[in-house]
Amino acid sequence: AQRVTQPEKLLSVFKGAPVELKCNYSYSGSPELFWYVQYSRQRLQLLLRHISRESIKGFTADLNKGETSFHLKKPFAQEEDSAMYYCALFTGNQFYFGTGTSLTVIP
Amino acid sequence: KAGVTQTPRYLIKTRGQQVTLSCSPISGHRSVSWYQQTPGQGLQFLFEYFSETQRNKGNFPGRFSGRQFSNSRSEMNVSTLELGDSALYLCASSLFPLLAGVVNEQFFGPGTRLTVL
Numbered sequence: 001a002q003r004v005t006q007p008e009k010l011l012s013v014f015k016g017a018p019v020e021l022k023c024n025y026s027y028s029g030s031p032e033l034f035w036y037v038q039y040s041r042q043r044l045q046l047l048l049r050h051i052s053r054e055s056i057k058g059f060t061a062d063l064n065k066g067e068t069s070f071h072l073k074k075p076f077a078q079e080e081d082s083a084m085y086y087c088a089l090f091t092g093n094q095f096y097f098g099t100g101t102s103l104t105v106i107p
Numbered sequence: 108k109a110g111v112t113q114t115p116r117y118l119i120k121t122r123g124q125q126v127t128l129s130c131s132p133i134s135g136h137r138s139v140s141w142y143q144q145t146p147g148q149g150l151q152f153l154f155e156y157f158s159e160t161q162r163n164k165g166n167f168p169g170r171f172s173g174r175q176f177s178n179s180r181s182e183m184n185v186s187t188l189e190l191g192d193s194a195l196y197l198c199a200s201s202l203f204p205l206l207a208g209v210v211n212e213q214f215f216g217p218g219t220r221l222t223v224l
Contacts, residue, residue, distance in 0.1 A: 032207060043110070044197065044215040052210060086150065092207040093163040095140070097150035 003027060004089050006098035013077045014106045021072040021101045023087030032090040033063055033070040039083045077105045111200050111216035119222045125186040128219045132179050132200030139181040141173060144195040156181050157204040193223045
């Protein structure tokens with residue numbers, strides 16, 4: 001069963017516009033959600049995690065248990081935000097990744 | 108501090124063969140996790156090793172196995188290769204084992220690209 005769904009494979013926004021990358025999860029326990037990012041020709045790296053309630057590079061994500069969502073948001077997109085973004089769920093013994101959303105920020 | 112290294116970076120094998128991939132974690136990291144990345148299935152968790160013991164395992168057949176050495180380096184072995192095993196295999200290291208509620212960042216290696224012909 002698909003545990004993590006990222007409905008958009010591709011997303012394009014203009015520089016300065018708000019961006020939201022959607023992530024929905026399916027898990028009956030207490031979820032731990034993460035966003036990972038992979039910039040062109042770089043390694044996969046952690047962007048942020050919900051238990052830290054942090055904002056990294058202007059990105060935030062709020063865990064909504066009622067809607068089982070963990071959408072990633074940024075009020076003003078920058079060109080350097082263009083990358084592949086993966087939402088991930090940790091169940092305590094396994095990581096489940098979404099299929100990723102490729103974000104392109106148009107100058 | 109050197110990052111996670113994986114060897115080899117590229118590998119070509121034929122069906123039925125076996126393959127061993129290696130991962131050297133960041134110095135001081137004792138947890139190593141392995142992932143398979145394919146265009147169709149995306150990133151899938153294979154297993155995690157900590158202190159030479161497999162702690163967690165994903166939903167992969169027994170042909171996929173691993174081990175960890177006392178210096179935390181880890182190897183992953185795939186036996187009786189199938190065409191569907193063609194993938195990018197990533198490993199990630201972290202200071203602590205993967206545990207719920209623990210802030211513990213995974214650092215990924217560049218991956219080994221395995222092609223099965």
